[in-house]
Amino acid sequence: EEWRFNNFLPETRPESAQLDQFAEDVNAALADKDFTLQMYHGGSLGLPNTDLLRVVPTGAVEMSLMWSNYLGRDAPELGSVFVQGAISTVDELKAVLPVAQEIYTEAYNDWDITTVGFVAIPTLSVSVFCRDEPVNTLEQLRDVKLRVWAREQVETFTKLGVAAQIVPQEDVYVALRTGVVDCALYPALYAHTISLQEVTKYASFLYPMASAPYTIGVQDKLWDNTDPEIKDAITAAADALWERTNQYDADVENEMAAREKLVAQGLTWGEDFPDADREQFVAAVSETWAMLAEEAGGAALDYRARMLTALGR
Amino acid sequence: MFWSSLIGILVASASTGVALGAALGLTGLVLLQVFSNGATGLAVDAIWNVFNSFTLSAVPLFILLGEILLRSGVSNRAYAAFAPVFSKVPGGLLHTNIAVCTIFGAVSGSSLSTAAAVGSVAYPEMTRRGYDRDVIVGSLAGGGTLGLLIPPSLSFLIFGALTETSIGRLFIAGILPGLMIGAAFMVYIVIKTLRHPHVAPREDVHMPFLAILRGMGQVWPLLLLILAVIGSIIGGLATPTEAAALGVVLAIVISFIWGDLTLTSLREAVFHATLLFAAIGFVVMGATILAQSVSILGVAQQILNVVADSGLNRYTILFLVVLIYLILGCFFDGLSLMIMTLPVVFPLLVGLGYDPIWIGVMITIVIEIGQVTPPVGLNLSVLASLTNNEVSLGRVARATVPYWIIHLLAIAVLTVFPAIALFLPDLLF
Amino acid sequence: MVAIVGLVTTSVVMRRIAGTPLHITEDIVGLLLTAMLFLGLPLVTLRAQHVRVSIVSNALEPRFGRLVHIAAMLVGLLFFGWIFVKALPWLEFAWKRNLKTETARLLLYPWMTALPVSVGLTWVIFASRLTGLIERERYATPDEEATIAPLSDTSDTDG
Numbered sequence: 001e002e003w004r005f006n007n008f009l010p011e012t013r014p015e016s017a018q019l020d021q022f023a024e025d026v027n028a029a030l031a032d033k034d035f036t037l038q039m040y041h042g043g044s045l046g047l048p049n050t051d052l053l054r055v056v057p058t059g060a061v062e063m064s065l066m067w068s069n070y071l072g073r074d075a076p077e078l079g080s081v082f083v084q085g086a087i088s089t090v091d092e093l094k095a096v097l098p099v100a101q102e103i104y105t106e107a108y109n110d111w112d113i114t115t116v117g118f119v120a121i122p123t124l125s126v127s128v129f130c131r132d133e134p135v136n137t138l139e140q141l142r143d144v145k146l147r148v149w150a151r152e153q154v155e156t157f158t159k160l161g162v163a164a165q166i167v168p169q170e171d172v173y174v175a176l177r178t179g180v181v182d183c184a185l186y187p188a189l190y191a192h193t194i195s196l197q198e199v200t201k202y203a204s205f206l207y208p209m210a211s212a213p214y215t216i217g218v219q220d221k222l223w224d225n226t227d228p229e230i231k232d233a234i235t236a237a238a239d240a241l242w243e244r245t246n247q248y249d250a251d252v253e254n255e256m257a258a259r260e261k262l263v264a265q266g267l268t269w270g271e272d273f274p275d276a277d278r279e280q281f282v283a284a285v286s287e288t289w290a291m292l293a294e295e296a297g298g299a300a301l302d303y304r305a306r307m308l309t310a311l312g313r
Numbered sequence: 314m315f316w317s318s319l320i321g322i323l324v325a326s327a328s329t330g331v332a333l334g335a336a337l338g339l340t341g342l343v344l345l346q347v348f349s350n351g352a353t354g355l356a357v358d359a360i361w362n363v364f365n366s367f368t369l370s371a372v373p374l375f376i377l378l379g380e381i382l383l384r385s386g387v388s389n390r391a392y393a394a395f396a397p398v399f400s401k402v403p404g405g406l407l408h409t410n411i412a413v414c415t416i417f418g419a420v421s422g423s424s425l426s427t428a429a430a431v432g433s434v435a436y437p438e439m440t441r442r443g444y445d446r447d448v449i450v451g452s453l454a455g456g457g458t459l460g461l462l463i464p465p466s467l468s469f470l471i472f473g474a475l476t477e478t479s480i481g482r483l484f485i486a487g488i489l490p491g492l493m494i495g496a497a498f499m500v501y502i503v504i505k506t507l508r509h510p511h512v513a514p515r516e517d518v519h520m521p522f523l524a525i526l527r528g529m530g531q532v533w534p535l536l537l538l539i540l541a542v543i544g545s546i547i548g549g550l551a552t553p554t555e556a557a558a559l560g561v562v563l564a565i566v567i568s569f570i571w572g573d574l575t576l577t578s579l580r581e582a583v584f585h586a587t588l589l590f591a592a593i594g595f596v597v598m599g600a601t602i603l604a605q606s607v608s609i610l611g612v613a614q615q616i617l618n619v620v621a622d623s624g625l626n627r628y629t630i631l632f633l634v635v636l637i638y639l640i641l642g643c644f645f646d647g648l649s650l651m652i653m654t655l656p657v658v659f660p661l662l663v664g665l666g667y668d669p670i671w672i673g674v675m676i677t678i679v680i681e682i683g684q685v686t687p688p689v690g691l692n693l694s695v696l697a698s699l700t701n702n703e704v705s706l707g708r709v710a711r712a713t714v715p716y717w718i719i720h721l722l723a724i725a726v727l728t729v730f731p732a733i734a735l736f737l738p739d740l741l742f
Numbered sequence: 743m744v745a746i747v748g749l750v751t752t753s754v755v756m757r758r759i760a761g762t763p764l765h766i767t768e769d770i771v772g773l774l775l776t777a778m779l780f781l782g783l784p785l786v787t788l789r790a791q792h793v794r795v796s797i798v799s800n801a802l803e804p805r806f807g808r809l810v811h812i813a814a815m816l817v818g819l820l821f822f823g824w825i826f827v828k829a830l831p832w833l834e835f836a837w838k839r840n841l842k843t844e845t846a847r848l849l850l851y852p853w854m855t856a857l858p859v860s861v862g863l864t865w866v867i868f869a870s871r872l873t874g875l876i877e878r879e880r881y882a883t884p885d886e887e888a889t890i891a892p893l894s895d896t897s898d899t900d901g
């Protein structure tokens with residue numbers, strides 16, 4: 001028996017290497033069983049990551065990486081558990097992770113999906129990359145067109161008086177080169193993946209961001225009918241995967257190395273946005289979070305309350 | 314079992330002569346039903362996703378642009394002006410197809426938009442001038458593929474993001490091979506028309522040079538339009554979709570003032586463009602369902618993995634990879650094929666010592682080939698639609714074979730002289 | 743189509759001149775595109791302007807014309823019927839959950855309705871062809887066409 005694992009991340013991402021390790025662990029543990037887990041990276045199974053709530057419950061693919069923030073169209077309650085930018089420090093993240101994992105397990109359960117494990121995402125530093133002139137205050141940001149990647153960011157920046165628009169990942173390069181946008185919000189850590197340093201000259205750090213972990217999902221029915229030995233091997237490998245990824249010590253170091261590399265390629269790294277601006281930003285994010293939970297209604301309000309309690313806010 | 318079902322159902326349903334979209338779609342549905350746990354609901358999501366797209370909307374807009382120019386007589390005047398320029402060259406206006414496709418390739422990121430935009434004007438104008446229909450569509454289907462190789466290019470953007478290679482280097486690397494293939498197309502046209510003069514009538518207008526210049530001077534509004542569309546993209550004013558919309562507005566203005574566009578003919582143009590897009594869209598719809606049903610099973614990756622583990626030498630493996638792309642290209646549209654195969658092919662070829670940028674160029678070329686291999690060759694379908702099936706899909710495909718061979722030759726040349734792709738990016742970065 | 747042109751143009755102008763991007767453009771254009779396709783699909787079917795593979799069917803035409811035609815109509819019926827059946831729960835899902843577009847927060851189901859309606863209509867057209875309510879498709883051959891076919895809308899209507 002072979003299970004396909006749908007990974008929407010490009011093969012080059014560190015998370016994909018971790019998932020390869022996960023598959024290797026599972027396959028090693030089940031070497032004398034008729035079972036293999038086969039990884040498919042980079043969305044090569046042709047499943048859009050926003051549609052996974054329609055695919056995984058059908059059992060059309062056996063196992064899939066899922067990220068709640070992509071699933072907001074079909075499940076607004078999932079999309080509003082973590083609002084990007086609302087949780088910034090590692091301490092805050094560690095405080096909410098157990099609650100978040102509990103919430104995700106429940107929420108996916110409602111969709112007939114069993115959560116067999118989690119993959120942690122490193123804390124990221126989100127910066128503003130601009131093509132023509134350095135921008136490192138909100139004041140300056142109000143004069144340019146800013147690319148963002150999620151609807152919640154549009155809401156937040158609109159509150160701050162910044163003209164933000166969503167440009168999908170694969171269009172950012174051309175959008176910046178042609179001036180459809182002047183600046184793009186992006187983590188320096190991943191900037192090279194879309195060759196951002198080739199179309200922008202200046203960058204400044206705006207806000208730190210801790211993200212919702214990825215979950216690994218399997219259709220309920222399939223999971224229930226699976227040999228317990230196979231289930232155990234998968235869960236054990238998933239626990240090890242979580243242990244390996246739930247580490248944030250190297251995050252700052254990696255971020256600095258990424259920035260240095262971009263600077264070596266000709267980018268000018270400017271001063272950070274002032275603290276006062278960042279406070280305005282965080283305040284706007286909180287408002288957005290409340291608004292999204294309100295809009296999603298139902299379980300979303302409960303989820304937000306539980307997250308806030310864990311944060312002590 | 315899987316491949317025999319795929320091919321069996323597809324051949325049986327398509328050979329009834331039903332709309333190709335229905336044959337492809339039905340094959341996809343059966344495959345989903347049998348091999349994917351009955352998850353045929355995925356097909357509906359797949360259809361919705363592919364059309365609910367801002368980028369794809371450039372295709373009908375460019376078709377509309379062509380329709381307006383056609384119905385207002387503007388394109389007729391333009392061709393009348395250009396014809397004398399090419400009257401001495403064997404192949405005549407056929408070369409304009411390649412040249413315009415090359416220029417248009419510099420504007421549009423997709424091969425489909427390129428074929429649609431150039432074809433909607435060129436086909437009717439050139440048939441009217443007595444050119445052989447098959448030869449016209451062949452040059453358009455072939456020329457259209459240049460849209461992916463000449464930057465900006467959708468395939469380079471996706472390749473770059475999936476493999477973390479420099480998009481700037483990829484774009485620049487596409488230029489020389491693109492021009493080389495374009496030039497090879499023109500050489501082929503010259504040879505073809507020397508051997509079969511009847512396919513491209515020599516227009517016996519012997520105009521003095523000055524008269525030609527004066528003729529060209531009369532088409533300035535059209536040149537302005539082309540300049541505005543290309544300029545707005547290069548100059549950073551608009552994305553290709555936006556430029557297409559601006560182009561339509563400009564074309565309406567020009568055609569009212571300078572051509573014979575009336576409200577009635579404008580309405581006809583809109584109606585006809587909508588129908589054309591729907592005919593093309595139906596094929597895209599079926600192709601999408603089929604692609605989804607196959608890609609979810611990971612069969613392409615499994616085949617490539619066998620090649621990867623074979624331990625053969627680097628040239629044999631490259632040959633097998635190209636061969637696999639040619640076969641898969643029959644059933645898949647270019648970009649879905651690329652996303653499906655890259656995670657296996659890219660590390661495989663990099664491991665064998667091929668340059669990542671070179672791989673990007675090579676894969677783009679094999680994907681272009683996929684755009685012109687039946688039954689799922691979207692460029693072919695676009696052209697069959699544009700001719701209103703006067704030239705059937707099969708005839709378009711046959712007429713495109715020489716262009717297909719030129720692409721293969723280009724891969725061979727690039728393998729022997731990788732510098733053709735790598736020289737410019739190395740120089741500039 | 744007109745709406746797409748208008749909207750995209752306005753959006754460029756707004757962004758360039760007024761400096762305020764229209765957030766809703768991309769969402770709406772995508773939806774208009776689907777609407778246009780699904781509007782066009784039954785029309786194209788009615789006028790039999792599809793892209794098709796005609797090599798085999800043309801060869802069989804003289805002897806088995808009627809059978810080939812029936813087979814073709816059955817493939818069409820099966821495909822559109824299948825999609826229609828699958829599109830109903832799909833639409834219901836969007837309707838019950840009030841799904842909206844990501845950016846512009848437009849309700850999706852009114853737009854999504856176009857899919858089953860269009861597919862259903864197309865199915866009816868195939869059914870009518872099969873039962874003879876509509877004259878069967880007659881594929882144009884180049885010789886009977888006017889020279890500049892795309893200009894003349896009269897030569898390609900069989901419906």
Ligand code: NA
Pocket residue numbers: 417418419420421422423459460461462463464465466467
């Ligand atoms: Na291009």
Ligand code: NA
Pocket residue numbers: 642643644645646682683684685686687688689690691
């Ligand atoms: Na093909």
